[in-house]
Amino acid sequence: MSVIVDVALSYPLIFFTLLLPVIALYWLLVAVHIAPLQLFEHDSLRNDNLASTMVSLGFAGIPVSVALTVLFVFAGAFTLLAELLVLRWFDLKVVIIPLGLVVLWAALAVSAPLAARACRRLLRKFRHNPAVNQRCLLGERVQVVGYVDAAGCCRAVLCSDGSREVCLHGKPGCMPKEGEVRVLVKYLADEDRYRSVAEQDFLDARTRLVRLHLIERHEPEQHHSNGHGTEHSHHHNHSHHNHAHH
Secondary structure, three states: OHHHHHHHOOOOOHHHHHHHHHHHHHHHHHHOOOOOOOOOOOOEOOOOHHHHHHHHOOOOOOOHHHHHHHHHHHHHHHHHHHHHHOHHHOOOOOOHHHHHHHHHHHHHHHHHHHHHHHHHHHOHHHOOOOOOOOHHHOOOEEEEEEEOOOOOEEEEEEOOEEEEEEEEEOEOOEOOOOOOEEEEEEEEOOOOEEEEEEHHHHHHHHHHHHHHHHHHHHHHHHHHHHHHHHHHHHHHHHHHHHHHHO
16 A cells, blocks of 8 residues: 555656546536536637647547546556656656656657547547537537528538538638638637638648747847847947037
8 A cells, every 4th residue: 555655646646646636526526517518618719728739739629628637647647657667666866857747748748649539439429419519629620511591601510520510600702612621710609600710721820829929939038139239229329429529
């Protein structure tokens, strides 16, 4: 028993050991209908960094709570394996913190595609359940298959599941084209429809967003440098003017 406790409280496995009761409590609240399944979902992918990250990891169409639970279970198992096979047999007093971070990152990286595949199989039978298929579908690729009415509603099916049909909200003069592949980006709860963009536009927007974040990260330094440069230039021009006056 003491060995199990020592392993469970060892670093970096303790990260998942502490998460386990939190996850168990959350699913207990879901089971008694106190906490919602779609706890982390929003109506739009815009400014929703968590949802965008999960989509980029391959969890599009999967509730974030389900995705994180399965991901942490897989990553915890890999971390436990690393602890039992390698870490506990060596004296790593000096490098245990950076090495532990590397183990955590590696466990999450290896677990992501496996967890995404497991989630899709797990939720296959619930694809038509509204509790599982509203906001969590944001980020899913769909293919337009036709029109329903003249009010701007287009029929589309998920590329990952041809039997799951959704209604796309279109605008006159800018309607999705039949056969076109698009990405769901916003859920309109009042209409039970989705707004979508062309797949290439979605990918281009993500690329621009990443670049924008990089620009904003370095902007203060550039502004600070430009400020000094401007001050220096002003001082130089003032000195030059005084010299010319004399």
